[in-house]
Amino acid sequence: xxxxxxxxxxxxxxxxxxxxxxxxxxxxxxxxxxxxxxxxxxxxxxxxxxxxxxxxxxxxxxxxxxxxxxxxxxxxxxxxxxxxxxxxxxxxxxxxxxxxxxxxxxxxxxxxxxxxxxxxxxxxxxxxxxxxxxxxxxxxxxxxxxxxxxxxxxxxxxxxxxxxxxxxxxxxxxxxxxxxxxxxxxxxxxxxxxxxxxxxxxxxxxxxxxxxxxxxxxxxxxxxxxxxxxxxxxxxxxxxxxxxxxxxxx
Amino acid sequence: xxxxxxxxxxxxxxxxxxxxxxxxxxxxxxxxxxxxxxxxxxxxxxxxxxxxxxxxxxxxxxxxxxxxxxxxxxxxxxxxxxxxxxxxxxxxxxxxxxxxxxxxxxxxxxxxxxxxxxxxxxxxxxxxxx
Numbered sequence: 001x002x003x004x005x006x007x008x009x010x011x012x013x014x015x016x017x018x019x020x021x022x023x024x025x026x027x028x029x030x031x032x033x034x035x036x037x038x039x040x041x042x043x044x045x046x047x048x049x050x051x052x053x054x055x056x057x058x059x060x061x062x063x064x065x066x067x068x069x070x071x072x073x074x075x076x077x078x079x080x081x082x083x084x085x086x087x088x089x090x091x092x093x094x095x096x097x098x099x100x101x102x103x104x105x106x107x108x109x110x111x112x113x114x115x116x117x118x119x120x121x122x123x124x125x126x127x128x129x130x131x132x133x134x135x136x137x138x139x140x141x142x143x144x145x146x147x148x149x150x151x152x153x154x155x156x157x158x159x160x161x162x163x164x165x166x167x168x169x170x171x172x173x174x175x176x177x178x179x180x181x182x183x184x185x186x187x188x189x190x191x192x193x194x195x196x197x198x199x200x201x202x203x204x205x206x207x208x209x210x211x212x213x214x215x216x217x218x219x220x221x222x223x224x225x226x227x228x229x230x231x232x233x234x235x236x237x238x239x240x241x242x243x244x245x246x247x248x249x250x
Numbered sequence: 251x252x253x254x255x256x257x258x259x260x261x262x263x264x265x266x267x268x269x270x271x272x273x274x275x276x277x278x279x280x281x282x283x284x285x286x287x288x289x290x291x292x293x294x295x296x297x298x299x300x301x302x303x304x305x306x307x308x309x310x311x312x313x314x315x316x317x318x319x320x321x322x323x324x325x326x327x328x329x330x331x332x333x334x335x336x337x338x339x340x341x342x343x344x345x346x347x348x349x350x351x352x353x354x355x356x357x358x359x360x361x362x363x364x365x366x367x368x369x370x371x372x373x374x375x376x377x378x379x380x
Contacts, residue, residue, distance in 0.1 A: 086277035088274070090273060108271060125271065228328075234297050235300070235302070236272075236299055237302070238272070238300075241278050241350055
C-alpha cells in the first residue's frame with residue numbers, strides 16, 4: 001500500500017509540473033475529452049486500450065470519499081440498508097440519470113466545450129449533458145432535475161460551479177448515499193496539463209449533518225476520442241436479476 | 251502537498267475501487283462462483299447497457315443449455331479493440347466468468363478464448379462487494 005501511495009505521488013507530482021492550457025482570453029482551458037478512472041475501466045490495464053493519453057493507471061480515480069459520510073442517523077441507516085442489500089435499489093440500475101457529482105464517476109468519456117459565456121459538458125453515460133452559463137444567479141423557480149441547474153464563475157484559475165434544483169432522486173455515489181431536493185453542490189475544477197482535479201462539496205440538510213467533500217481526477221483522452229451513444233434502456237436485462245435468492249436469504 | 255494528497259489517495263483508491271457504470275456486480279453475480287464454459291455462439295447482442303453473448307453448452311449427457319454471458323457496453327469494447335464482428339454466431343469459444351445469483355444459465359463474462367486461440371476480455375473482473 002505504501003509503495004502504491006509513493007508511486008501515485010510521483011505520478012501526481014509529474015502531473016502538477018504540467019502547464020495550464022489557456023484560452024486566448026487567458027483563462028484555463030478545460031476543453032477536451034476526459035474520463036475518470038482512465039480507461040482502465042473497471043480495472044482493465046490502461047496499456048491494453050488505445051484511448052487514454054499516456055497517463056499511468058494509478059493517476060485515475062473514481063472518487064475519494066471520506067468515511068463515514070456525514071449523514072443523519074436515520075439517513076445513514078437507510079444508506080447502510082441499501083449497501084447491505086448490494087445496492088439493488090440503485091437508481092442507475094434502472095437507467096435513471098446519475099446526478100452531480102456521480103455522473104463524473106461513470107467509466108465513460110465526457111467532453112467539455114468551453115466558451116467565454118458558458119461551458120458545456122457532454123457525457124457519454126446516460127446521454128447526460130449540462131449547459132453551464134457564467135452567471136451570478138440561478139433562474140427563478142427552476143424545475144427540479146436529476147442533473148440540477150448549474151451556473152459557473154472563476155476563482156482565479158479554478159472553475160467553480162454552483163448546482164441546485166435537484167429532484168432528490170439521485171445518489172451521490174454507488175453506496176446508497178441518497179439525496180433530497182435540498183441538495184446543493186459546489187464543484188471546483190483545476191487543470192494541470194492532461195489532468196483535471198475535481199472537488200465536489202455537497203450540502204443537503206435533508207440527510208446530512210454537515211457538508212461532504214469528495215474528490216476525483218480526470219484524464220485527458222487521445223485526440224479523436226469522443227463521447228458515443230449509450231442508450232441504457234436499449235437492452236437492460238438486469239432489473240429482475242438484481243440481488244437474487246442467495247442475497248435475499250441472508 | 252494538499253493537492254498531491256488528493257491526487258495520490260484518489261489514485262490508490264482507483265486501483266481497488268473501479269466504478270460501476272450501470273449496476274453493482276455483486277447485486278447480480280457471485281464472485282465466489284467462477285465458471286468456465288465451452289460452447290458455440292448462438293447470438294450476439296451488441297447493445298447497451300451491456301453486450302451479451304449467448305452460447306450453447308453441451309453437458310456430459312448431451313443436453314444443451316443456452317447461456318447468456320454479460321459483457322461491457324459496446325463503446326467500451328470498441329475502445330479495447332473488440333469490435334462487433336469479432337465474435338459471431340457459429341464460433342466455438344471458451345469463456346470464463348461468474349454465475350448469476352438467481353439464474354442457472356446466466357453469468358458475468360470475463361475472458362473469451364477465440365477460435366484462433368486469441369484471448370480477449372468481454373467483461374470486468376469480479377467485484378465481491380460492489
